[in-house]
Every structure is written in structure tokens, then in C-alpha cells.
Amino acid sequence: MNNFLDQIPSLPVADSVETIMDWLTSHLSSLFDFVQTGGQSAMDGITDLLVMIPPILFILIVALISFLATRKKFGLAIFSVVGLLFIYNQGLWEELMNTITLVIFASIIAIIIGVPIGIFMSKSKWAEGIIKPILDFMQTMPGFVYLIPAVAFFGIGVVPGVFASVIFALPPTVRFTNLGIRQVPKELVEASDSYGSTGWQKLYKVELPLAKSTIMAGINQTVLLSLSMVVIASMIGAPGLGREVLSALQRAQVGNGFVAGLSLVIFAIIIDRLTQSLNKKK
Amino acid sequence: MTKLKVDHVTKIFGKHIGSALKLVDQKKSKTEILKQTGATIGVYDASFTVNEGEIFVIMGLSGSGKSTLIRLLNHLIEPTSGGIYIDGENLSDMNKSQLRKIRREKMSMVFQNFGLFPHRTILANTEYGLEVRGISKEERRLKAEKALENAGLLPYKDQYPSQLSGGMQQRVGLARALANDPDILLMDEAFSALDPLIRKDMQDELLDLQQKVKKTIIFITHDLNEALRIGDRIAIMKDGKIIQVGTGEDILTNPANEYVRSFTEDVDRSKVITVEKAMIRPISVNVELDGPKVALQRMREEEVSVLLAVDKKREFKGYITANDALEASKRGEKSVLGFLKTDMPTVSSDTLIQDVLGTISDSPTPIAVVKGERLEGVLIRGVVIESLATSSVGGDGNE
Ligand SMILES: Nc1ncnc2c1ncn2[C@@H]1O[C@H](COP(=O)(O)OP(=O)(O)OP(=O)(O)O)[C@@H](O)[C@H]1O
Ligand SMILES: [Mg+2]
Numbered sequence: 001m002n003n004f005l006d007q008i009p010s011l012p013v014a015d016s017v018e019t020i021m022d023w024l025t026s027h028l029s030s031l032f033d034f035v036q037t038g039g040q041s042a043m044d045g046i047t048d049l050l051v052m053i054p055p056i057l058f059i060l061i062v063a064l065i066s067f068l069a070t071r072k073k074f075g076l077a078i079f080s081v082v083g084l085l086f087i088y089n090q091g092l093w094e095e096l097m098n099t100i101t102l103v104i105f106a107s108i109i110a111i112i113i114g115v116p117i118g119i120f121m122s123k124s125k126w127a128e129g130i131i132k133p134i135l136d137f138m139q140t141m142p143g144f145v146y147l148i149p150a151v152a153f154f155g156i157g158v159v160p161g162v163f164a165s166v167i168f169a170l171p172p173t174v175r176f177t178n179l180g181i182r183q184v185p186k187e188l189v190e191a192s193d194s195y196g197s198t199g200w201q202k203l204y205k206v207e208l209p210l211a212k213s214t215i216m217a218g219i220n221q222t223v224l225l226s227l228s229m230v231v232i233a234s235m236i237g238a239p240g241l242g243r244e245v246l247s248a249l250q251r252a253q254v255g256n257g258f259v260a261g262l263s264l265v266i267f268a269i270i271i272d273r274l275t276q277s278l279n280k281k282k
Numbered sequence: 283m284t285k286l287k288v289d290h291v292t293k294i295f296g297k298h299i300g301s302a303l304k305l306v307d308q309k310k311s312k313t314e315i316l317k318q319t320g321a322t323i324g325v326y327d328a329s330f331t332v333n334e335g336e337i338f339v340i341m342g343l344s345g346s347g348k349s350t351l352i353r354l355l356n357h358l359i360e361p362t363s364g365g366i367y368i369d370g371e372n373l374s375d376m377n378k379s380q381l382r383k384i385r386r387e388k389m390s391m392v393f394q395n396f397g398l399f400p401h402r403t404i405l406a407n408t409e410y411g412l413e414v415r416g417i418s419k420e421e422r423r424l425k426a427e428k429a430l431e432n433a434g435l436l437p438y439k440d441q442y443p444s445q446l447s448g449g450m451q452q453r454v455g456l457a458r459a460l461a462n463d464p465d466i467l468l469m470d471e472a473f474s475a476l477d478p479l480i481r482k483d484m485q486d487e488l489l490d491l492q493q494k495v496k497k498t499i500i501f502i503t504h505d506l507n508e509a510l511r512i513g514d515r516i517a518i519m520k521d522g523k524i525i526q527v528g529t530g531e532d533i534l535t536n537p538a539n540e541y542v543r544s545f546t547e548d549v550d551r552s553k554v555i556t557v558e559k560a561m562i563r564p565i566s567v568n569v570e571l572d573g574p575k576v577a578l579q580r581m582r583e584e585e586v587s588v589l590l591a592v593d594k595k596r597e598f599k600g601y602i603t604a605n606d607a608l609e610a611s612k613r614g615e616k617s618v619l620g621f622l623k624t625d626m627p628t629v630s631s632d633t634l635i636q637d638v639l640g641t642i643s644d645s646p647t648p649i650a651v652v653k654g655e656r657l658e659g660v661l662i663r664g665v666v667i668e669s670l671a672t673s674s675v676g677g678d679g680n681e
Contacts, residue, residue, distance in 0.1 A: 190358055191397035195411040195462070196386030205414070209401045 021152050032153045039159040043101050050097040059084045062270070069277040076273050083266035090259050092241060096267065099230050099240035102158060103271070106165035106226035111219055114170050118177020118215070119203065128178065135171040143168045144232045151236050161229075161238025169226035176218025180211025216279035223275055227268050241267070284370075285498045286332040286355065286466060291364035293324035293350055293522075299362060312521040324350035324359070326522040334465075335496040337488075339513030341503055341545070347522040348502045352470050355500060356389050357381055368466070386415045389466040390459035394474055396451045398443040404430065404454050405439035411462040422461075429461035430454075449480035453487075460495075467499045474503065485512050506545050510534075518542050557638055558631045560666045561651045561659030566590040567618065569599055574610035574618050577602060590650060590657060591622050597655040600624040601647070626650050631658045635666065642666055 025032070050058070059081055066076040087096050121128045146167045150160035184207050192206045208215075234242035241264050248257030294302050302321035305314070312323050325347045332338040340348050353359040355366055357373050365372045368388060373381060390411060391397075398407050405423070406413075408430055412422035430436045433453040443451055452472060459467055473481045489512055492499065503509055509516045510530040517527045518541075526538035537543040567577045567589040577589055581604055589607075591599040600622035610621050628650045629638050642649060642663050649661040 187393050187395055187397045188399060190353070191391070191393060191399070192410075193358055194356055194385060194389075194391040194468075195414055196382040196384075197414045198382065201414050205410075206399060210399075 021149060025152050028153075036154045036157070036159045039105075039162065040157060043105055043158050043162070046105075047094075047097050047101045050100060051094055055084075055088050055093055059088075066270070066274060069274055071277075076270070076277070080270050083270060087263045087266060090263065092244065092260065092263050095239070095241045095244055095260075096263065098158075098238075099227075099242065099264070099267065102161055102165065102230060102233065102238060102240055103223065103227050106162045106169060106229070107219070107223045109162065110166045110170045110222050110226065111173055113166070114173030114218075114222065115177050115215065118174045118218075119181060121174065121178040122181035122207075131174070135174060138167065139171045143229055144235065147232065147236050156237035158233075158238045160236050161233030164233055164236075165226040165229035168229050169222045172218045172221035172225065173215070174218075176221070177211065177215050180214030180218075181207045183214060184210045213279055216275070220272065220275040220279065224268060224272055227264070227271065230264065283334045284331045285334040285336075285368070286500070287365075287367040287370075288328055288330050288351075288355070289365045289367065291328045291351075291354055291361045291366060292326050293347075293354055293359060294321050294362045295324050296321040323347070323522040325354060325361075327364070328519075328522075328524050329364075330517055330524060330527050332498055332500065334498055335492075336514045337492060337499045337501055337512055339501045339503060339509040339516045340519060341506060341509050341516060342519030343504060346519040348504070348519055349470055350522075351519070352391075352468050352500060352502055355466075355468055356385055356391065386411065386462070388464055389468055390462045390464040391468040391470070392452070392455045392459050392472040394471040396443070396448075396455045396475070398451055398454060398458075400443055403440050403442060404435065404446070407443065407454060408439075408458045408461050410458060415462075425463075426457075426461050429457040432460070433457040448476055449484065452476060452484065456488075460491075465498055467497050469499065469501045471502050471504070473508065474505075481508070488512060518545065556631065557629055557633050557635055557651050557661055557666075558658070560635055561631070561661050562665055564590045564650070564657055564660045566592045566596075566657060567602065568592055568594065569617065569619050569622065570594050572618070573616050574607045574621075577607040577618055578604070578611060581607065588647070590626075590660065591618070592657050595655075596657055598628060598650050598652050598657040601626050601650075628652050629661070639666075 062080045062084060063077040066080045067074065070076045084096075087093060117131065121131045143164070146164035147160070150164040154160040154163060188206060188210065189202070192202045197205065230238070230240055230242035231245050232242070234240065234246045241260050244260035245257055245264065248254075248260060292303075296302075296319075298319040298321050302315050302319045302323070305318060306323065306326060310318075316322055328351060330338075340351060342348050350359060354361050357366070361374065365374055367373070368384060373384065376384070399410065402410070405426055408426035409422045412425055417425075427436060427439065430439055433456065435450060435453055435457065438446060438450065443454065446454065452475070455472070473484050476484060485508060488499070488501075491497075501509075501512060513530060515527060515529055516533050518525045518533065518538075520541050526533060526542050528536070533542060534546050537546055565580065565584045565586055567580060569591045570593050572580075581587060581589060587604040588601050590601050593599055602618050602621055603623070606621040606623075607618060610618050615621075626647045626649070627641055627645050629641065629652070631651050631653045638649065638661065642661060648663075650657060651659040651661060
């Protein structure tokens with residue numbers, strides 16, 4: 001039996017993928033280069049801008065936003081102030097700004113791509129049938145696998161980091177957008193149709209507003225996932241808190257690793273609560 | 283004038299439509315067809331016309347295809363075959379934008395669970411149809427406010443649907459439909475989610491409205507009492523087919539088959555209710571004990587001008603009016619016996635109401651209800667009619 005199985009030649013899956021990648025990198029290299037340089041300078045610009053803001057002002061702004069977003073409760077605001085002061089105190093301020101840039105970029109791109117795909121998916125059973133397994137695939141694949149094509153396309157740095165994060169963080173937004181729109185009560189869709197709405201009118205007057213909180217829940221997950229990619233992306237040279245974690249890991253510096261890790265957690269909590277409370281707000 | 287024509291319309295859900303149709307031709311039942319082909323008959327070969335200004339009611343049991351049929355009328359569901367004509371134009375021949383135009387201008391729908399958008403205020407909900415038509419902000423606000431005003435809901439315009447009661451929400455649903463000023467209103471069990479009293483109010487409102495604005499209304503219900511109350515004509519559906527179309531009278535007197543008859547059975551209350559259910563407590567005087575003074579006193583107490591007369595065994599003896607009692611009292615009589623009138627009709631307490639309706643409307647006096655000779659109650663015209671009406675509302679309970 002074993003002999004029989006061994007006689008089947010190994011299928012050249014890895015080779016084929018490699019061929020495709022080679023083809024892509026050689027034929028689309030100018031596009032990738034353009035994205036790499038453009039993206040790099042855009043993100044550097046943003047980070048520089050963020051670093052230029054006096055930290056104390058930055059912290060106060062975040063506190064104010066937290067205060068307003070949580071409907072004038074002090075909890076999150078106080079947590080933000082303390083947490084951010086701690087990060088500053090540990091000398092990780094610039095790293096934090098790098099991380100913020102990466103997370104914001106990756107999330108925004110994931111949202112810009114993900115919401116329309118989700119809408120498309122919700123409108124057609126056929127599209128849903130194709131996209132759903134792809135999303136499953138994307139979500140079960142370990143995050144750092146995405147680093148390989150990212151490096152192949154863009155080399156190293158923050159751009160491939162964002163690229164990998166986008167792919168990794170995309171699925172929840174797509175899924176929840178699809179789900180949110182499909183969950184709109186049938187009677188309301190019918191009401192919209194029966195008054196002669198066009199497809200677009202139905203979408204932005206009825207479906208999207210009603211799906212909003214579900215979509216926001218997906219976006220919240222996307223933001224957190226892209227944050228979780230920060231450490232992994234630092235393996236290919238993306239700057240930020242992740243890189244501190246990584247280098248502490250490589251040098252077995254438990255203390256530094258703990259501090260950088262804690263900073264990431266603080267940032268994650270702030271951003272999670274903020275996106276969640278945006279959702280709750282009426 | 284014919285406003286809407288439904289011409290041999292069939293809707294089959296699912297695949298294997300061809301083989302399902304063949305089975306229908308072989309007179310196979312709906313469940314059998316579902317079992318064999320997996321296709322569901324929504325509506326089968328429905329044909330009828332609705333005239334302008336008519337209230338056309340569609341009824342049938344759950345799953346008989348009413349909702350499917352009404353959604354075919356505005357092509358929310360596309361027919362498998364057959365045509366729907368509005369003012370002579372076949373909806374199937376229209377492209378998307380022509381169909382939208384029909385939906386925007388000619389017909390509006392009112393939904394069972396109101397179909398209000400929870401994220402929009404009452405005003406914004408009412409404006410919806412006008413908004414998608416691209417009508418200017420001022421104009422649509424004006425029209426929507428007018429529609430809300432007519433429904434008595436203007437003060438609530440800035441509230442959200444969840445803040446309103448069911449009855450109010452459905453008024454908004456109706457106002458939203460009317461703000462569009464459509465020719466045709468499609469109402470799918472529009473009142474079914476409301477409790478009986480509010481439901482009756484809404485029926486009245488709809489009838490009032492119909493008097494004023496003369497829309498063509500297609501109204502779905504599975505309550506025959508409601509159908510009889512508001513419908514000019516009624517269509518009865520079973521398993522996707524239309525079994526009978528006719529006026530309420532037709533349906534009640536000439537049911538096309540057992541199925542239709544079974545619908546009508548629980549409706550005509552006058553045929554099953556006995557007078558016992560409609561009578562009220564008699565205000566009486568015992569002629570063997572009470573004299574004119576007592577009689578007058580009791581009349582004053584009860585605020586009536588007539589007392590029924592009974593003897594010790596409560597046997598009915600006639601009645602006495604206030605004038606006669608006064609006369610007797612003036613003359614110093616000890617008894618009212620000599621002043622009794624006996625021209626009051628009596629009925630036995632187990633008589634059906636329908637059998638006394640004639641007597642009630644002819645008689646100048648109330649009617650005494652007796653069991654044997656004993657006085658049980660009295661029938662008063664207003665109360666009898668009311669009891670018929672309320673017991674027909676009570677019929678909503680058996681949905
Ligand atoms: N989208 C659909 N897909 C498949 N079958 C459907 C669909 N819509 C309705 N049906 C079937 O068509 C039949 C008629 O349904 P419909 O909703 O028109 O009944 P109804 O008379 O409105 O019932 P109810 O009184 O419960 O509202 C039912 O057997 C139902 O299961
Ligand atoms: Mg229905």
C-alpha cells in the first residue's frame with residue numbers, strides 16, 4: 001500500500017506558486033516599486049508628523065477623544081493618560097508612533113478594500129460562495145506566511161508590513177459587512193424596493209445604516225488583527241513597538257520584551273475601546 | 283374601470299419548475315409536488331381584475347400564497363408566467379427604470395410589521411418614498427408633514443419608530459404610503475399585528491380614507507370578519523390558487539366549496555349566538571309586592587322610564603311606564619297591577635339572534651327574554667347590534 005502511494009509523483013504545488021510569484025514580481029515590478037516608494041514616504045511623513053506633535057498634547061487629545069467617545073466617562077480617558085505616559089516614560093514614544101501609522105494605514109486600506117467586497121458578497125449568493133472559502137483560507141493561514149509574498153513584492157520595510165497586515169486583517173471586515181447587510185430584515189429591504197429605490201439608494205439609505213453596527217464590529221476586529229501583525233511584520237523590517245519585542249526576543253532580554261509587550265497591550269486596549277465606543281454611539 | 287389586471291399568473295419557487303408545472307396539471311397537491319420536485323407553488327394560475335377605487339381583499343390560510351400574490355403585483359417577486367397589468371401596461375414588459383417609476387408613483391405598500399426604518403425619524407420614514415423619487419427637500423417635507431397631520435401624528439415626527447405604539451407605527455406606515463399619493467395601496471396583513479380594538483379603529487380609518495381619497499386598495503387578511511368589513515370584493519386562496527372571487531354576500535351565501543364554507547362558518551355570529559348572550563339585566567318591579575311609589579323610586583334610581591313587571595315567581599307580566607306609575611301614585615293606588623301594559627314582545631332565551639333581528643327592529647319597545655314564563659333579561663336594539671359587532675371582533679381570536 002505504502003509503495004503504491006509513494007509511486008505517485010509529488011505534485012509541484014510549491015513550484016507552481018513560485019512560478020506565479022516570479023511572474024508577478026518580474027512583470028509588475030514597476031508597480032510594486034512605485035507602491036513601495038510611495039507608501040514608504042507617505043508613512044514616513046505621517047510618522048514624522050505624529051512625532052512632531054508634543055507628546056503631552058498628543059496624550060491630552062487622545063484623552064479628550066476617549067472621554068467624548070465613551071459618553072463622558074472618565075475610565076478610558078484616565079487609562080489612556082496613564083498608559084501613554086508609561087510608554088513615553090519607557091522611551092518608546094517614537095516606536096508607538098510608528099506602530100500607530102502602520103495600524104492606521106493597514107486598517108484603512110483593509111476597510112477600503114473589505115467593505116466593498118463585503119457588499120458585493122452580500123448581493124450575490126454566487127460571490128459569497130466563492131469568497132467565503134477564500135476568507136476561511138486567509139484566516140487559517142498563519143500570519144507570517146503573508147510575509148513571504150510581501151517581501152517578494154516589496155522587499156523589506158514598512159510597506160510589506162502593511163501589505164501583510166492588510167491581508168491578514170481583511171477577513172473580519174468583509175465577513176461582517178456581508179453578514180450585516182444580509183441581516184437587514186427582509187421587510188425593510190422590501191419596503192425600500194417597493195418605494196422604487198435604486199440599488200444604490202437601498203444600499204446607502206437602508207442597508208448600510210442598518211448594518212453599521214455589525215460592520216463596525218468587523219472593523220474593530222480588523223484593527224486589532226492588524227495590530228497583532230505588528231510584531232510579525234517587524235520580522236521584515238517594519239519599525240515600531242513590534243520591533244522592540246522582536247529584538248528583545250532575539251537577545252533574550254525579558255525585561256525589555258515585557259515593557260514593549262505591555263506597551264502594545266496598552267495601545268491595543270485603547271484602540272479597541274475607542275473603536276467599540278464609536279460603534280455604540282448613536 | 284379596470285385598474286389592475288392579474289392574468290394567469292403563476293409563481294413557483296425553487297428549481298424543476300417545468301416538472302412542477304406538469305404535476306400541477308395532473309392535479310397533484312402542493313405537498314406532493316414539493317416532495318417530488320422540491321419546488322413550492324407560491325401562486326398558481328391566478329386571474330382577477332380590480333377596479334379603480336375598489337377595496338379588494340385577498341384571504342386564505344397561512345401559506346396559501348397571499349403574500350406571494352401581493353408581491354407579484356409590484357414585481358417584488360417576478361412571476362414564473364402570466365402578466366400583471368397596471369392601467370393596461372404589463373409590468374413584465376418594463377425595464378428596471380420603468381418599473382421603478384410605477385413603484386414610485388403608482389403603488390405603495392404597507393407591511394404587516396410596519397416596515398418602518400428604525401434609523402429614521404417618523405418624518406424621515408414618511409419622506410422615504412418622496413426622497414427616492416428625488417423630490418426637493420422642502421416639498422417632500424411639506425407633503426410628509428401633511429400626511430402625518432392627516433394621521434394625527436405630526437407631534438411625533440421627530441421620534442423614532444421604536445418610541446411609538448404598534449397602532450401608531452402602522453399609521454405611520456400608512457402615512458408613508460399615502461405621502462406618495464399612489465393610485466394603488468398594497469396592504470399585506472397591515473392590521474394583523476394590532477390588537478383587536480386598535481385594529482377596528484384602523485379599519486374605520488381606512489374606510490374613511492377610502493371615502494375621501496378613493497384609492498384602489500389590495501388588502502390581505504386571514505380574518506373573514508375584517509374582509510367582510512372593509513372589502514368590496516373578496517378573493518379566497520388555497521394552496522396558491524384562487525378558489526372564489528366575489529362580494530362578501532356571495533361568499534357567505536354561495537361558498538364555492540367546502541373550503542370556502544369552512545371560512546365562513548365561524549363568521550356569521552347572528553347565526554350561532556343566542557339572545558341569551560346579548561340580553562341585559564332587566565330592571566323590574568314585583569307587582570305583587572311593590573306599589574307605584576316603589577316603582578317610581580326604582581325608576582329614579584336606575585334612571586329608566588320603564589320597568590318590567592314580574593310576579594313573585596319572576597314570571598313576566600308586562601311593563602309599566604313612568605307616566606302610568608305617576609298616575610297610579612296620584613290616585614293613591616296600592617298596586618300597579620291595573621296600569622300594566624302587555625304589548626311587549628317576548629322571546630325565549632335560546633332563540634338565535636338572527637331570528638329576532640326582525641322583531642327588534644320593528645318593535646317600539648325592548649324585548650323581554652323569557653325562559654318558560656320566567657323573565658331572564660331584556661334585549662335592547664343598540665346592545666344587540668353592539669354584541670354582534672364585538673363578537674365579530676372577538677373572532678380575531680381564532681387566527
Ligand atoms: N422566497 C421563497 N422561497 C421559497 N418558497 C417560498 C418563498 N416565499 C414563499 N414561499 C412559499 O410559498 C407559499 C406561499 O407563501 P406566502 O408567504 O405567500 O403565504 P401567505 O398566504 O402569505 O401565508 P401567511 O398567512 O403565513 O403570511 C408557502 O408555501 C411558502 O413556503
Ligand atoms: Mg403572508
